Amino acid sequence: MIGHGSAEYAFREAWLGGRMHHAWLLAGPQGMGKATFAHRAARFLVTHGRAGAGGAGSLDDPGDPAAAKLVDAGNHPELISLARQPKDKSKDLARNITIDQVRQMIRRLHLSLSLGDWRVVIIDAVDDLETDGANALLKTLEEPPAQTLFLLVSHSPGRLLPTIRSRCRIVRFQPVDRDVMVAWLHEMRPMLDVEEVRAIAAAAGGVPGKALALIDSDVAVMERKLTAIAESGDPGNRLREALAREVSGTSNRARLELVIDIVPGLLARIARERPVEDVGPVLEQWDRVQRTVRDAVRGSYDGAMAGFEIGNCLAELAPRGREGAR
Known part of the structure; x- marks a missing residue:
């Protein structure tokens, strides 16, 4: 993956120097x-043992073959992962990581290590913990078991208990530079x-995972459709109605999200090309788009309404629309 360089350097330096903090908060956009970094780091630790053993060159160094085989099979006894679980028999995930999951994890921490020198707990994402679960985790972070490392994935670290943040070493994952993203893609x-x-790359906003998802989403085709509305003004509403149909309903939610990802870059490009x-009119429509997106996220707009309103914003920027407004 791309964008892990500074995080990997910090982790390896702590391990090599024997200064491994007991809890790492991996913070940044989803x-x-x-x-991915958390699982790489966990695999490295449970397959390499104590600091400096072998002087591994990177987190992808295979380490002990037997331990690595257990990790790959999902059976390593010292690697614990907490995440939201499927509800009942459905494929939908529960809203939170429950207090029961946290309690089961804590019980395992009281057992002696059965293999290797480290036990690693990954919580993905720590933002998903129930309130009781977050409080239970805090108590464990305050008095952590020896040779136990916590890797806490967070998309919104500002929403965590300040006392949890204060007990972690924070590693921030920053958006990737656009030129680096283009070369990687x-x-x-x-x-x-x-x-x-x-x-x-422009629509992804420096987020590699979003870029990979967009690859299969016909980004260029959608961008051409949106650009056509902005250039022509869509006088007969034909393009806007087609856009609304294309992003309507829950089955087309991904296409609505694609439009939402593309529009900011498109507006920025229009602004750069104008005197x-x-x-000013571009900034006005930017604010209008943001309000539309917020309403769509809150459920006030369905996909069709949001798509048509975004189309309206773009149509207002057509040269003919600007002249008419004057």
Whole structure:
């Protein structure tokens, strides 16, 4: 994955120096690869043991083959993962990580190590803990068992208990530079058109996971549709009605999210291409788009309404629309 360099360096330096903090808070936007990093770090620790053994070159060093085989099979006794579980017999996940899950984890921490020198707990995401679960975790972080490491994935660290944050070493996963993202996407998907890669990188906002999801979402096609509305003004509403149909209903939620991802970059490009005195209307429509997105997220708008309203915002920016407004 991309964007783990500084986190990996910090983790390896702590391990090599024998200064491994007992809890690491991996903070940043969803899709940055925080969970991937957590599993890489956990695998490294339970397959390498105490600091400095072997001087491994990276977190992907295989380490002890027997321990690595157990990790790959999901059977390593010293690797514990907490995440939301499926509800009943459905595929839908529970809203939270429950207090019962936390209690089961704590009971395992009281057992002696049966294999290797470290026990690792991954909580993905710690934001999902019930209130009671968060309080129970806090007590454990205040008096952590020896040779136990906590890797806490957080998409919204500001919402966590301040006392949990204060007991963690915080590693922030920052959005990836656009040029770096473009080069990475070229390497990952060399068959993609250059313009499509650039459109994906712009819509992803520096988040690698989002970029990978967008690859299969016809980003370039959708961007052309939105651009056509902004350039023509869509006088007969035909393009806006087609957009509304395309993003309507729960089955098309991903396409609505794609539109929401693309529009900010499109508005920024329009603003860059205009004289300074003509940027004001673009900023007005930016605010209008943001309000529409908030209403859609809160459930006030269905997909069709949100799609049509976003189309209205873009249509207002057409040259003919601006002239008419004057």
